[in-house]
Each structure stands twice: as C-alpha cells, then as structure tokens.
Amino acid sequence: MNSYSIADATKPYTEYDMIRDHTELPELPNFRTQLLYAFLNKSPAAGQQSELYALVASLAQMGLDTHDLVAETNDRKEKKEARSRQLKVLAGDYFSSRFYQLLAQAGQVEMTGHMATAICEVNRLKMNMYTRIRQWKMTADEYMQQAVSIKMQLFLTFSRLLEGMKPNSWPDMLHGYTSCEVLLDELRRIERGNDLRSGWAFWHLLQIGTKEEKKQLKNGESDPGKLRTLLHKYNVRATLLQMLDAQFNQLSDKIRQFDSDKLAGELHRIGDPFARAIAASRALEEV
Known part of the structure; x- marks a missing residue:
C-alpha cells in the first residue's frame, strides 16, 4: 500500500x-x-x-x-x-x-x-x-x-511495535512531522482568512498586541477585517513560515541520519508538501 x-x-x-x-x-x-x-x-x-x-x-x-x-x-x-x-x-x-x-x-x-x-x-x-x-x-x-500532542496521541499507540527499529525514532519523527503539519495548517488558516479566532495566530496576537488590541481580542470586538490588519501589522504569516522552515530543517537533518536509504527516501517524499509550501510562500513574499 x-x-x-x-x-x-x-x-x-x-x-x-x-x-x-x-x-x-x-x-x-x-x-x-x-x-x-x-x-x-x-x-x-x-x-x-x-x-x-x-x-x-x-x-x-x-x-x-x-x-x-x-x-x-x-x-x-x-x-x-x-x-x-x-x-x-x-x-x-x-x-x-x-x-x-x-x-x-x-x-x-x-x-x-x-x-x-x-x-x-x-x-x-x-x-x-x-x-x-x-x-x-x-x-x-x-x-x-497541545495541538501537536493531540494530533500525535492516537498514532503513539503503535510505538510498542516500532521499538526495535531505532531507539525513540518513531515518537521523535512523529513529533517532527506533526509539528510541521500543525504549522502548515495554521498558515493555511491565515490564507483562508476564516476561523482566525481559534488558532495559534490569535494567541500570538494576544501576547504581542497593544493593551487596546488585547482588549478588543478578548472582548471579541475584532471582526475578520481587523484581525487581518493585526496579522499584517505584526507579520504573523512570516513568523509562522519561519517556524515551519526551522522545524522542517530539523526534520530533514534527522531523516538523513537513518541507515535505510529506502526509508529515508520515503520520509523525504512524505515531507515534500512542507518543502513546497515553504518555497511557494517565499516566492509569494518576493512578488
């Protein structure tokens, strides 16, 4: 399969x-x-x-x-x-x-x-x-x-079957891929422009915004247009892209350490959507 x-x-x-x-x-x-x-x-x-x-x-x-x-x-x-x-x-x-x-x-x-x-x-x-x-x-x-932990949990069930392959490789790789997946989902959430109040960007803005901006966010007064203005003001998309890039680089380094070239090749293929998303986002920023 x-x-x-x-x-x-x-x-x-x-x-x-x-x-x-x-x-x-x-x-x-x-x-x-x-x-x-x-x-x-x-x-x-x-x-x-x-x-x-x-x-x-x-x-x-x-x-x-x-x-x-x-x-x-x-x-x-x-x-x-x-x-x-x-x-x-x-x-x-x-x-x-x-x-x-x-x-x-x-x-x-x-x-x-x-x-x-x-x-x-x-x-x-x-x-x-x-x-x-x-x-x-x-x-x-x-x-x-917490978002990464929730997405990982069901798949950690199979750790006991994979213990003999390489010490801790399955939980570690699962965490790396799931972290990239969550970051990519958060980037797509911003690009869609909907459901902005329930993602990482909202909590990030709540930490770095001004006192008045934080008040508006907590009171639910920021409509989607105002939220998008804050996202642009604080360059949130670029921050997420940098996080995804750093996480993917760490993941790629770990993949190169595998003894099996075939498994390493398969893992690189699975991660291709992350690489493409990073490249596409960079190209968009350069326009």
Whole structure:
C-alpha cells in the first residue's frame, strides 16, 4: 500500500452521497498515516498488519476530527444546518465503529484496547486545552504544544511495535512531522482568512498586541477585517513560515541520519508538501 492507496482504502468508508451532499468532512490525516505506514512496513513486529493499522488509524482519527467539526451550540435551527450537524455526529460515530469492526475481524483485540485508551487520552487532552482557552490561560507556545500532542496521541499507540527499529525514532519523527503539519495548517488558516479566532495566530496576537488590541481580542470586538490588519501589522504569516522552515530543517537533518536509504527516501517524499509550501510562500513574499 503506497500513499495513494492508503487514501484510496478509506473511500469505501468515507465517500457516501448523504454525507458529501449535506455536510463536510475533515481532511484525511495523510501525513501521520503515511508516516505510520512507512515505519510499520519496515518493522518485523508489524509488517503483516501495516495496511490494516494504517487504515484503522486513519478511520479512528477521522472519527475524532469529524466530531470536532460539530458546533458547540445548536442555535441555528435551519433544516440544512441541523441536518449537517446531525450527520457530523453520526459520521464520526460511524468511522469509530468501522475501525473497531476491522480490528475485531482481524482478531486484533489487544490493539483495539490500546486504541480505545488512546482515544480517551485524546479527549482528555482536548478538554484540558478547551478549559485553558475558556479561562484565557493559553499562550501561543502552549497552544502549539497541545495541538501537536493531540494530533500525535492516537498514532503513539503503535510505538510498542516500532521499538526495535531505532531507539525513540518513531515518537521523535512523529513529533517532527506533526509539528510541521500543525504549522502548515495554521498558515493555511491565515490564507483562508476564516476561523482566525481559534488558532495559534490569535494567541500570538494576544501576547504581542497593544493593551487596546488585547482588549478588543478578548472582548471579541475584532471582526475578520481587523484581525487581518493585526496579522499584517505584526507579520504573523512570516513568523509562522519561519517556524515551519526551522522545524522542517530539523526534520530533514534527522531523516538523513537513518541507515535505510529506502526509508529515508520515503520520509523525504512524505515531507515534500512542507518543502513546497515553504518555497511557494517565499516566492509569494518576493512578488
């Protein structure tokens, strides 16, 4: 199974007309899933199950991410919005049920328990993060650390199968790729110009802005236009780009240390979107 077929393998479980026509789904966790498959495929302890584990990890993460899209309140009573909200809940439950089913059919009872434990830990980390956000105790650095930790957690389940490959290589590489993924997501959030109040940039502005700007941000008085003005004023996009560039350089250095040229080549290929995003952003700044 290559990077294309991992995504292709999820289609029978994710591509339904009812869901596609009435609500949106999150993107597949491609970076983490491809990385997991690359490592599992080189592990004597997991090689025969690499395709299964990559598939169930993708479905389990899709279930978590789909539930994250459910609005906190149900204020909008329009039929279309209500149906979309209901389908997100049902779709998230469905993805979770299918990963359980696939593991059960393969007799992977122990792995089912490990993944269930990881899902509980993901939800615990999310609750801690949401609590700190509501209490205004979050910093930009802490936001980044917690966002990476939440995205990593489910995939750390497979660490026990990868211990023999190279000491600590799996958690370390997972952290590096996930950090790049979060930074790239934050850059794209700025480029889209929506949902700006829930990302790293918001907490960064809350730390470096003037007293009046911080007051406006906390009181929710800054409309998207004003937020974009602050992003430009403090050159937030360039800061994120520098962070991504530095993280990707660290990741590339670690990849070059692997003994397996084939694995190193696969890891470089998985990281290509980060390199392209950095190059494209630099070219845009030079225009």
